[in-house]
Amino acid sequence: MSQPPDRIAAVLTRRKPLAGLAMLAGIILCALAVQAAEPRLDERPGASSETNPPLKFELDIQPILTARGCNAGPCHGKARGQNGFELSLLGFDANMDYDSIVKNTRGRRLSPAAPHESLLLTKATGQLPHGGGIRFTEEDEDYQLLLSWIRSGTQRTTPTDPVLVSIQTSPDPHSLQAGQAQALTVTATYSDGSTRDVTRMCAYQSNEAAVVSVDANGQLQAGMLPGEATIMARYMGMIATWSTAVPRPDKIEPERYEELPRANFIDSLVHQKLATLNILPSDPCTDTQYLRRVYLDAIGRLPTADEITRFLQDADPEKRSRWVTEVLNRPEYADFWANKWADLLRPNPYRVGIKTTYSLDSWLRSAFRRNLPHDEFARQLVTAQGSTWRNGAVTIFRDRRSPDEITTMVSQLFLGLRMECAKCHQHPFEIYGQADFYGMAAHFAKVGYKGTGLSPPISGSEEIVFNKSRGEVRHPLTGEVLPPKPLFGEVAELAEDEDPRIALADWMTAPENPTFARVAVNRLWAELMGVGIVDPVDDLRATNPPSNEPLLTALAKHFQDVGYDNKQLLHTILTSQTYALSSQPNATNLADNRNFSRHYRKRLRAEVVSDALSDITGQPESFSGLPSSTRAMELWTVRASSELLDAFGRPDPNQDPPCERATSATMTQALHLMNANHIQNRITSDGGRCQALAASDRDAESIVQELYLTIFSRPADAAEVTALLPEFSAPDVDRRKLIEDLMWSMVNSPEFLYLD
Known part of the structure; x- marks a missing residue:
């Protein structure tokens, strides 16, 4: 427009019947004035429009909201949002977030005519009251990106735009010395082969902050305690990890480790790990300490005075192995381990029924009396059918009555995955999202019931669990019907009348699925040693790595090789030198509580x-x-x-x-x-x-x-x-x-x- 704005306004104001048009023109003129006054920011800062396309919501804006904590649980990402402004947790739902910012409440959070006056910016910069405080200033790059995106029309990605494929950390993992600092760099890779440095846009967390801490900019700081730490970097649903060790400064000669006694592969792998940290194991425990330990850990009862006397008088060099075998064959074994698994499976009897709860308890005790292999134990539970009064395994389906409920239990107990978060959004510490969760849940879509169901506080009736002819699970956001799909690996072809739970059990217990054996041996190891190789025992994920990966892998392979025989696995651990260490620390392992350099005391059950x-x-x-x-x-x-x-x-x-x-x-x-x-x-x-x-x-x-x-x-x-x-x-x-x-x-x- 070559005509000055004030002349147009003067002409329009002389036309009384056109007052409404004059007001509209005034609004247009204000927008033009703002555009003339502000610098153009239609592209990413520091690049021309030829080399850098306009900003897009999913690629450029959502990462800012995540990095600044806007969509975190304590802020607008919590249920029902904060002060009327709701975002999906950690940005798992781009459609919801875009609508909440651009369209909801009549678009009041953005001001296209005056982008710098948008509530999204004025609150975040503290120009208007904001419960979350100041998130950035007008000089920050994040502010300039948001301002540019609003000015360029709040665009979204299109099918032709690149998508995030992966993120990587650098430099390569290496050990740190006590007190040493290290800067991490995180690079995002996109489907078109392009990369971007997203270090400042990531969320970071250390699993052992006392060993190595990390700040919001990816700066690592090693503490003074020896140990290991894994740093998680999360960017837009993608996770990368960076593991490091902080060894003791006093070097221990390799010959010291070669001289240590070894009973089996467990001891060799533990010693190898201790050598990387310059830690020596404690001395062996006494015979009486060992016997008390074995009795209480294996069957949950004290040895008698006579048994202790006979053990002390036994001169056989292999007596420990022989006594462990005898203890594992005692009748108390079944009650003790059934009692442990009852904690993981047993429901409230007033909810599912007293007789039903008793039926489950009887099934557990029978399984351990028969030394039922662990893979068969899991299979019989996951695929259980029949009467709640005759097959105690079906009790878990009487208590957990919807596919999503049973999925959380099965994944936690037999896969070591806490998938509860993925029911509603992308898991904050894992790669799994809603599609993964409900694909797993679809395996239980055909579970059917005959009977009166639950009627707390009595629920005394019998119920029959069976495989229905049909059943489906839908994605909670898209409404799409999801077929049964395991978390990884091949999807099984199912006949129309086939029970999907059988395919799930096949996938879960297959030798190609190492997760099943790993979580089983980790849980049992924790019961004996006081802490798991992965801790918590049912939270196996990249961001919570094992304290000794080779040991966990070897134990899982051993468990598979012995046919998932719990007693054989127990015997292997109980007869290792690592299990028989004293709890008294030495000068090198005083601070160690994860690498099994000594016995960790625990209170009796x-x-x-x-x-x-x-x-x-x-x-x-x-x-x-x-x-x-x-x-x-x-x-x-x-x-x-x-x-x-x-x-x-x-x-x-x-x-x-x-x-x-x-x-x-x-x-x-x-x-x-x-x-x-x-x-x-x-x-x-x-x-x-x-x-x-x-x-x-x-x-x-x-x-x-x-x-x-x-x-x-x-x-x-x-x-x-x-x-x-x-x-x-x-x-x-x-x-x-x-x-x-x-x-x-x-x-x-x-x-x-x-x-x-």
Whole structure:
């Protein structure tokens, strides 16, 4: 327009009947004035329109919202957004985000006529009140990009635009010295072969911040503790990792590791890892420590005084291996491991039915009595059909009644994947999204039910689970019907009447799927060693790597080679030198809590404590509604009343499985052991161990040794005997009361309560 704007305005204002047109023209003139006053920013900063196309929402704008935390959970990415402005969590839904910014609330968040006055910019720069604070300034590149995008027409990507393919970190992973800094660079690669440096646009997280921390710009800082760390970089649903180690500064000669004893491949792989960190393992534990450890870890009960004596007198160099075999063949084995799996599978009996819960418990105990291979164990659960009163495995389908519910359990227990997040959005720490989750869930779309269903708080009826002739799962956003699809690998061809769960079980347990064996051995390793090679045990992902990848891989391969035999895997671990290390640290491994350079102590399981007290006192615990001889490990429901079991962390009966127990010590536990009437009454019972010892003709030292062997699983040493014997010969001593006091003191000590 060559005519000056003020002349046009003057002409229009003289035409009274055209006042509306005059107002419209005024708006147009204002826009023209703003365009004339502002510099043109139609392309990415620093490039010409010939070499750099206009900005696009998915390629250029969403990464800014993610990097600045706008679509994070605490901000606009949370459910229902923040103050009326809602974005998809971490930008998993571009359509929703574009509409929320450009179209919703009549487009009030953008001002095309005056882009610099858009709420999207004025709030983020602090020009207007903003609960999220200032996210950038007008001088920042992010501000200029947003301003340019608004000015150029808020364009979106088209089918011909390149898409993000992958991201890579550089430099190559290497070890860091204590206190050393390192800058990471993250490069994005697109479908047209182009690349872009997105370092400043990534979100970063360290899995061991005390070892190596990372800031918002990808700057790493090694701490002073030796160990390993993996840094996650996330950019627009893509994840890359960068792993490093911070070894101890004092070098240890290789000969030291070559001299260490080895029982099997476990020890060699552990020693190799320790050598990279300049850490030496602790000394071996004693025979009595080893035997107590094996009994409690393998079958959940204390060895008797007689068993300890026989083990100490056994001169066979291979006695440990032989005793492990004998322990694993004891009947307590099935109850102990069924009890562990009940935490992961057992529902609330008042929700699914008492008889149904009992049926599942019976199925678990039978599986471990038969030493059912783990792949068959998983298969029978995942493909279960029939009556809830006759096939306990189907109980998991009575409790989890929709495909998405059962998918979260199966993926967590048998694949080590916590996919709950992917139900609603892209997993923040994984590559899986909604299509992956609901493709997995489609395997359970044909699960059908006959019966009255659930009717809490009673739910007493029988129900039949079967494979229906049809069933489907739809994508929650697109509405697309998704076929059954595993997370990776080939998609099985299914006949119309075939149960998709069978294909899932085939894929899950196939030798080509290493995830199944890895999560199984990792869970079992954690039960024995106190911490998993991957921790948490059911969270296997690239951003939570194993502390010893070769060890996890070798154990998984060994588990497959022995036919998924749990007892053979247990025997291999229990007879390793690594398992038999002392818990006492040395100068090199004091700070190590992930690499198995020493034994990590752990508190006894609630049922183990209860049964141990019964064995020690010679008086069984009483559970309401159950025979007087019932042991805690035999309970089929967590609703059996017991203050001790509650205090020591058995699952809440109203908590949905899988349940991971808290292992921390609490004041409640200490007070319960000291003051509970049911413990005191069994210690002082006329038919108990204390009364029998006091009434016997055994001398004081023999009694002391009996108590130490029974409670601590070791003989009393000379200093302990010397300190206690005078108490028995004191004037007016009540022999029985003295023995009772001694037993009470010992069961209230850490040596009883913790597995060393």
